[in-house]
Amino acid sequence: MKITASDILNAKILIVDDQEPNVLLLEQLLLDSGYTQVTTSMDPLVVCDLNRINRYDVILLDLQMPKMDGFEVMAALKADHSMDYLPVLVLTAQPNHKLQALQAGAKDFISKPFDLVEVKTRIHNMLEVSLLYKKLAKNNLSLEDTVQKRTLELTKTNLLLGQEIDERKKAEASLRETYIQIKQLKDKLQAENIYLQKEVARQFNFDEIIGNSKLLSQVFQNVEQVAPMDATVLLLGETGTGKGVVARAIHSRSSRKTRPLITVDCTTLPASLIESELFGRERGAFTGSDSKQIGRFELADGGTLFLDEIGEMPLEMQAKLLRIIQDGEFERLGSPRTIKVNVRIIAATNRNLIEEVRNGKFREDLYYRLNVFPITLPPLRQRKEDIPLLVNHFVIKFNKKIGKLIDTISQEAHQALLQHQWPGNVRELESAIERAVILSEGNTLQILDRFDSFEKRVPRDDASIKGLVELECEHIAKVLQQTGWRIEGHKGAALLLGLNPSTLRARMRKYGIIRQSN
């Protein structure tokens, strides 16, 4: 910031003195020195007005004036413009006024009578300061203005930035929320997927067990729960409901799956042989036993022993079985040596074991040992929604076995299968389909059985066990009569009843059904 000579010469100067010669002298001096804007006044009362209009760079002010002295003029100037810089140079003949004037706001003084060199120098210096001050003030103002403008701009930008940050934050929050929702959906979908896959696996491919009914799903669930444990399982349910397949499924899903699953069908074993079958015998253990036999318990060591139709086991055998279940110990027939085995037991029965216990035909302690994890297989008539899947499964199976190409089932056949009550359950259905596949011509399955004739013999779910047994006995006898007492083969009663021939024979023995001559 520089003040030039021309700035100084063009500065605005006011001379105020009530003495005309002084005014003229000073005016002339300044004009001679090259100053271009020199104003004079002999009336102190107009100084404020003039200054308001012209904004002088220096006011040469006489102190002693009649109407208004220099002090009053300075006070008025200060008050009028609230000027923080008063560019006043006082003219005084009184030395004691000099300090007083400076205290009143004057910047400098010139002594009277005038020394012209001093006057010129002081005015020049004063103007330099005054102009510098003015420029500084102006610069300050423009700086303030710039600062204000920038501040305003910054505030605006800040506001915008704030809004933007707010919006970003909102967007981020909503993104986060969306992400959480997506994750939840994904997790749910995955869970559903896994569940569905499990369901599909369960419904259609639970080992060899076919069916997708609710009741069967419950069984699958139980199988999944118990299979990995070593717990004893008791399978309950009518004949042909699939207790055997469930036993195999439990074994194949257990840690023992690499070891054997040994089945003992208690109905087919004559009472006299059960013991040696189960526990084995040494050579010569009894008359006629000329060879050593390894029992089923030994064979099943490390694996699973499936005791089918456990309800048929003679009472004295039940006691031995209890011991081995409790201690894992037994002796071969004809040997004093105790053998220890690690066998998991799965037992099955279509009898009401509680009733058998009540009737003294089954040991109570053995019942409780076996009844650790009971699974009840529902009869087919209570889960008819499984019939189409089972029919499909068996048609494929027997197509392969017999060499047929059946791929359609008539509406009537379908209806007949759904209406029948299936007292022999899946086994009966399996036999019916095998028969139908054999007998059907072309590629459509024809059901030629007259199921309706069996309907009245179907066990009622609320019927007592005694009633069921009676019905079963009566039904077996009737079918045997129909087949001319033929048990096995395509025309045999076993196929019609949906039973294994050996099971049918056991039932006949049990119920005391003997061949009657026609």
Ligand SMILES: Nc1ncnc2c1ncn2[C@@H]1O[C@H](COP(=O)(O)OP(=O)(O)OP(=O)(O)O)[C@@H](O)[C@H]1O
């Ligand atoms: N859900 C099923 N899916 C496919 N086949 C089945 C199903 N249930 C049973 N079977 C078939 O039906 C037949 C009879 O089944 P299984 O021998 O397991 O019945 P069970 O209840 O043990 O009968 P029983 O009490 O007379 O011994 C078998 O050939 C078996 O493969």
